[in-house]
Amino acid sequence: DTEVTQTPKHLVMGMTNKKSLKCEQHMGHRAMYWYKQKAKKPPELMFVYSYEKLSINESVPSRFSPECPNSSLLNLHLHALQPEDSALYLCASSLDGSHSYEQYFGPGTRLTVT
Amino acid sequence: AQSVSQHNHHVILSEAASLELGCNYSYGGTVNLFWYVQYPGQHLQLLLKYFSGDPLVKGIKGFEAEFIKSKFSFNLRKPSVQWSDTAEYFCAVNGKNTDKLIFGTGTRLQVFP
Numbered sequence: 580d581t582e583v584t585q586t587p588k589h590l591v592m593g594m595t596n597k598k599s600l601k602c603e604q605h606m607g608h609r610a611m612y613w614y615k616q617k618a619k620k621p622p623e624l625m626f627v628y629s630y631e632k633l634s635i636n637e638s639v640p641s642r643f644s645p646e647c648p649n650s651s652l653l654n655l656h657l658h659a660l661q662p663e664d665s666a667l668y669l670c671a672s673s674l675d676g677s678h679s680y681e682q683y684f685g686p687g688t689r690l691t692v693t
Numbered sequence: 694a695q696s697v698s699q700h701n702h703h704v705i706l707s708e709a710a711s712l713e714l715g716c717n718y719s720y721g722g723t724v725n726l727f728w729y730v731q732y733p734g735q736h737l738q739l740l741l742k743y744f745s746g747d748p749l750v751k752g753i754k755g756f757e758a759e760f761i762k763s764k765f766s767f768n769l770r771k772p773s774v775q776w777s778d779t780a781e782y783f784c785a786v787n788g789k790n791t792d793k794l795i796f797g798t799g800t801r802l803q804v805f806p
Binding site for chain 2: 610612619620621622623624627629634635669671673681682683684685686687
């Protein structure tokens with residue numbers, strides 16, 4: 580199983596809402612990532628978790644709050660977002676964050692902030 | 694600064710034509726190199742990767758890439774494209790022992806029958 584799953588597929592939220600994105604993998608990977616991808620642009624790294632600890636935060640605004648409850652799950656909690664936060668949010672995982680392995684990507688959650 | 698450049702933003706080819714997409718990187722140190730593909734409406738998939746060894750690497754679907762260290766390049770090639778190769782192609786690089794994957798701006802490939 581080389582699959583990373585993400586829910587929901589689509590999300591529309593107002594600027595005062597609180598919502599969460601979920602990512603799951605069952606490949607035994609110990610590193611998980613959140614990326615943001617705007618239309619016709621490359622993915623941009625937001626957060627990295629390695630062995631369930633936050634190892635990289637790319638200066639992401641605090642309205643985005645990641646959480647890694649266990650080695651298979653990664654959440655992204657959203658609160659008080661802005662319309663410019665509308666994008667495709669991608670989750671990825673790799674075998675081990677301390678060494679270099681390829682990342683496997685999920686299908687993404689398309690977020691629209693109204 | 695670390696960066697990846699893809700000079701071809703949009704490439705249009707007919708089926709059976711040969712393909713070469715350019716990728717150059719700027720990175721201080723030893724790197725791992727990747728090509729990812731994003732088909733319309735689908736998620737990013739790994740086409741091929743280079744970690745070490747033979748600089749000519751073969752990937753899925755008939756793609757290959759050559760790492761030329763002296764030119765800081767990792768160009769993607771396919772001898773004969775198909776309509777189904779229509780997609781966005783991203784070159785990416787990370788340093789050894791680092792999690793941070795840096796993507797190029799992408800090349801949109803359109804293949805016409």
